[in-house]
Amino acid sequence: MTTLPKPLEELLAHCPEPIFVTSAEGTIVGTSASLERSLGAWAGKPLKEVIHPSDWGAFEAAWTKLRGGQEAVRCRVRDAGGEYLGFTVALRQSTESGTIYGSLRHDTGRTRLRTQVQLLQTILENVPIMVWALDTEGVFTYHDGKASEAMGVKPGELIGRSAFDAFRELKESIGSVRRALAGETQHHVDNVRGAWWETWEMPVRDEQGTVTAVVGASLNISGAKQAEEELRAKLDLIERQQRVIRALSTPIIQVWDHVLTVPMVGVIDSARAAEIMQSLLNEVVRTRARYAILDMTGVDAIDTATASHLLSLVRAIQLLGAEGIVTGLQPSIAQTMAGLGVDLSGILTLATLREGLKQCMRKMAGG
Structure with a gap:
C-alpha cells in the first residue's frame, strides 16, 4: 500500500466530501472517510472494480485524456452493498508525481x-x-x-x-x-x-x-366520445322501448264516442300512476271525452300513495268537464283502500267494466 503524505492523510480523514487518490496506473491508494462511509472501502482496489462495466469505456477515455490536466465524466460506481449509483467523477492529475485526485458529485439531479x-x-x-x-x-x-x-x-x-x-x-x-x-x-x-x-x-x-x-x-x-355516444343511443333506445311497454301495459282505449277506458293490469306504483294521469288527461282533452273509465280488474296491489294518485286522477278528470268512473275493484283492493281510510265519496264505482260502459251509454242516451 502506497504511503500518503501526512497532510493528505489528514485531509482524507476530515474532508466532508467523497474524494479519492489513485496511482497513475489506476489503483486506489486512499479515500476520504466520507467516501468510505457511503461507498465502502476502496483503498487498494483498481478503479475498474468500482466503475460499472457499461461505463468503463467512457471513464477510461476521460482517464487517458488527463496528461496532467483535468477531466469529468458521468458514470455509475459501486457501493458497499454492490449497488451502482450515478455520480459525476472529476479527475485531476499531478504534473509532478502523476498521482490522480478524484471527487464524486452525486448525479441525483441528472438521474432524476x-x-x-x-x-x-x-x-x-x-x-x-x-x-x-x-x-x-x-x-x-x-x-x-x-x-x-x-x-x-x-x-x-x-x-x-x-x-x-x-x-x-x-x-x-x-x-x-x-x-x-x-x-x-x-x-x-x-x-x-x-x-x-x-x-x-x-x-x-x-x-x-x-x-x-x-x-x-x-x-x-x-x-371514449364514441363509446359515450353509443351508450347514450342505447339508453335512448331503452327509454323509448320502456315508453312503448308502459303504453302497451296501460293502453287508453276509446271504446265509444266520448268514452275512454283504461284497463289496468298488475301492480300500480306511484310512478306508473303519475304516467297514467298525464296520458289520460291529455287524451281526455284531445278526444273531448265525457267519460273516462278506470278499470281495476287486473290490479294486484295498491298502496296509499297510489290510491291517492288515482283519486286525484278522477278529480282532475272532473275538472276537465268529464266524469271519472272506477270499475272492477277486487275485494282485496277494496279492503286495502278501506283500511287505508281512502275517501271514495263522490266517485262512481261499479263492479265491472261492462256495467261502467252501460252507465255511460245510459247517461249519453238520456242527455
Missing part, C-alpha cells in the same frame, strides 16, 4: 431529469396525447406526441410555426390560446379535424409572475 425525460417519452409514444409549448408570440417551441397525426401533423412539425396560422380556422381554440397567453388556465373539449380532443393550456410564469410561455396537452378522446 433523465428518468423524467424517459417517462415523458414513454407516455408520448404510447398514449394518444399531443404535448406542446408556445412562446409569448404564440410560436411553437415544442411539439411531440403519438396523437399528432390525428391532428394532421407529424411530431415536431409545428415547431417554429405560429399557432394562430397553423390553426387559424379553429376560432374557439385560438381564443383559448390567447386567454392562456394572457394568464388564464384553459380546459376544454372540442371536435378538431374529425377527432375529439380534451385540451389543457397552462401559462408558465417567471419569478415576477409574468407569463413567459404556455404549455399544453391535448388528449385524443375520440374513442
Whole structure:
C-alpha cells in the first residue's frame, strides 16, 4: 500500500466530501472517510472494480485524456452493498508525481431529469396525447406526441410555426390560446379535424409572475366520445322501448264516442300512476271525452300513495268537464283502500267494466 503524505492523510480523514487518490496506473491508494462511509472501502482496489462495466469505456477515455490536466465524466460506481449509483467523477492529475485526485458529485439531479425525460417519452409514444409549448408570440417551441397525426401533423412539425396560422380556422381554440397567453388556465373539449380532443393550456410564469410561455396537452378522446355516444343511443333506445311497454301495459282505449277506458293490469306504483294521469288527461282533452273509465280488474296491489294518485286522477278528470268512473275493484283492493281510510265519496264505482260502459251509454242516451 502506497504511503500518503501526512497532510493528505489528514485531509482524507476530515474532508466532508467523497474524494479519492489513485496511482497513475489506476489503483486506489486512499479515500476520504466520507467516501468510505457511503461507498465502502476502496483503498487498494483498481478503479475498474468500482466503475460499472457499461461505463468503463467512457471513464477510461476521460482517464487517458488527463496528461496532467483535468477531466469529468458521468458514470455509475459501486457501493458497499454492490449497488451502482450515478455520480459525476472529476479527475485531476499531478504534473509532478502523476498521482490522480478524484471527487464524486452525486448525479441525483441528472438521474432524476433523465428518468423524467424517459417517462415523458414513454407516455408520448404510447398514449394518444399531443404535448406542446408556445412562446409569448404564440410560436411553437415544442411539439411531440403519438396523437399528432390525428391532428394532421407529424411530431415536431409545428415547431417554429405560429399557432394562430397553423390553426387559424379553429376560432374557439385560438381564443383559448390567447386567454392562456394572457394568464388564464384553459380546459376544454372540442371536435378538431374529425377527432375529439380534451385540451389543457397552462401559462408558465417567471419569478415576477409574468407569463413567459404556455404549455399544453391535448388528449385524443375520440374513442371514449364514441363509446359515450353509443351508450347514450342505447339508453335512448331503452327509454323509448320502456315508453312503448308502459303504453302497451296501460293502453287508453276509446271504446265509444266520448268514452275512454283504461284497463289496468298488475301492480300500480306511484310512478306508473303519475304516467297514467298525464296520458289520460291529455287524451281526455284531445278526444273531448265525457267519460273516462278506470278499470281495476287486473290490479294486484295498491298502496296509499297510489290510491291517492288515482283519486286525484278522477278529480282532475272532473275538472276537465268529464266524469271519472272506477270499475272492477277486487275485494282485496277494496279492503286495502278501506283500511287505508281512502275517501271514495263522490266517485262512481261499479263492479265491472261492462256495467261502467252501460252507465255511460245510459247517461249519453238520456242527455
